[in-house]
Amino acid sequence: MNFLSRRLVMPNDLNFAGSLFGGRILEWIDEEAYIYAACQLDAKSLVTKHIGAISFESSAYQGDVVEFGLGVKAAGKTSITLTCVVRNKQTKQTICVADDIVFVHIDPNTRKPLAHGKTKQDLDAIKIETPA
Template identity: 65%
Template sequence: MRFLSRRLVMPNDLNYANSLFGGRALEWIDEEAAIYAICQLETTCLVTKHISEISFQSPAMQGDIVEFGLKTKSVGRSSITVTCVVRNKATKKTICLADSIVFVALDPVTRLPMPHGKNLESLEKQTLEEIRSLNMEKPDISNL
């Protein structure tokens, strides 16, 4: 699982118990998972088809930094299924888990499902290549 982005829990993200509002967490999960799926499938014409049950395990409080772990679970002809874990950056405690989020690629003109041409093996290979290139690209900080 790759933890790809972070958010700061602000006062307007809180519920009556002064912890992260579940609806806000769902909004963030849908957005982060969509960005991940767009990058994986290399298309911007995707829609959320299904989000499985969300399991809330621990609260996030104002000032906490939460991070989003994302992984491709499966790939269909026109769909991709993603798993998303939201955890506290400092404590590593899981805040919530969305085990299956399904996105469908659409034809931009007809808005009907369209094959994306990817499979799980090619996406895993692409991810490994990205990780390798990031490890090889070390910025020159000697002039700083």
């Protein structure tokens, strides 16, 4: 799992109880997963097809820094399936896990699925620099 991106929990990210709003974290997961998939496939014409099991494990609060760990679970002919773990940067406590996030590579003109040309082995071999 590569932890590549971080966000600061701000006041407008909170729910009525003062913790990170679940909808906000799902928005962030979709965006972070798209960026990761686009970088892995070296393609930007991707659409979210599916987000499977989502498990909220703990809360995050204003001022917390959360980080996003992403990994490739599978690669199909036109799709890529990821797993995302969101955790507190300081404590390393898991906040949320989103599994089976599927993106489909599409032709930008026809919007039809298009082969991306990568295998799981190709994607596993990509070396990623992680921030300190």
